[in-house]
């Protein structure tokens with residue numbers, strides 16, 4: 001399924017604090033078993049239904065998350 | 080390694096990026112703060128507000144002593160470091176020499192409400208045209224979790240291992256309530272950043288503060304009720320519940336003083 005929105009998580013900035021996990025209304029973010037170079041467990045997005053609400057990015061202390069949302073198609077010009 | 084991110088065609092479109100984790104005003108550099116520390120949220124959102132208001136080149140910040148002593152490492156605006164507690168005095172000097180600039184301080188509760196109480200109260204009492212951002216985590220984070228003036232009754236810290244005893248040590252000091260009574264204060268508000276909506280409200284309040292500053296009619300003061308997971312000996316997620324259940328009843332959010340119309 002094509003996604004309407006998604007997040008980009010900078011693995012090397014994430015510290016696995018899970019503040020984004022509790023902020024996501026879809027419970028779409030999960031702490032994975034992967035470690036980054038600093039040894040922190042990192043989160044990943046585990047849903048196709050992300051709406052791009054930016055909740056996770058707002059509460060992330062380490063600026064690890066940026067959010068993308070599919071731009072609405074431009075309205076056809078009025079004639 | 081599992082991918083956290085799947086490329087979509089539309090992502091390269093110019094309007095697709097709805098939240099930029101590193102706007103021009105925030106330097107892309109790993110923060111030294113502990114996992115889950117609200118200093119990071121505060122830095123990021125203050126810099127988002129500076130970006131949104133388009134005032135990067137006219138802002139001068141003053142960094143404190145405390146965990147946020149390296150604030151100038153991350154905030155991509157002109158910054159000056161102040162001695163412990165003296166940020167408001169330094170900001171006074173900067174603003175008086177460069178009245179064309181927008182000057183703010185960023186200070187913890189140990190910095191602003193203990194060693195810097197006098198500087199802070201007098202700066203507000205003089206009605207200096209500066210913005211004071213007060214990050215209140217109710218503890219001395221940097222030095223190992225000692226009691227701060229703002230520590231809650233019964234709260235355990237390394238210097239109050241049995242909990243803060245009001246009888247011996249006195250009450251949590253409410254700096255924001257104090258400054259709201261001073262005639263020099265123009266806009267005084269208390270906010271938090273523990274939930275997405277709290278962050279949205281904080282950003283709104285901070286924007287108002289920066290805008291009120293332009294009136295040049297007194298000091299703007301924004302308190303952020305925040306956490307210190309390491310000092311509180313909690314996980315970041317537990318610290319969010321602690322803010323909700325313990326900190327906010329003692330330090331309720333909202334505007335304490337708004338400019339008269």
Ligand SMILES: Cc1ncc(C[n+]2csc(CCOP(=O)(O)OP(=O)(O)O)c2C)c(N)n1
Nearest residue numbers: 144145146163187188189190218219220221
């Ligand atoms: C003149 C002076 N006295 C004491 C100290 C030690 N000291 C460093 S940071 C600090 C308190 C920091 O607490 P706070 O302002 O709440 O910031 P936090 O670390 O919690 O963010 C103290 C007492 C110092 N650096 N300089």
Ligand code: SF4
Nearest residue numbers: 014015017018020060
């Ligand atoms: S809030 Fe940020 S640092 Fe914390 S787990 Fe989520 S992405 Fe990682």
Ligand code: SF4
Nearest residue numbers: 112113116146220307
């Ligand atoms: S000690 Fe506390 S205030 Fe300092 S960085 Fe760690 S969590 Fe933040």
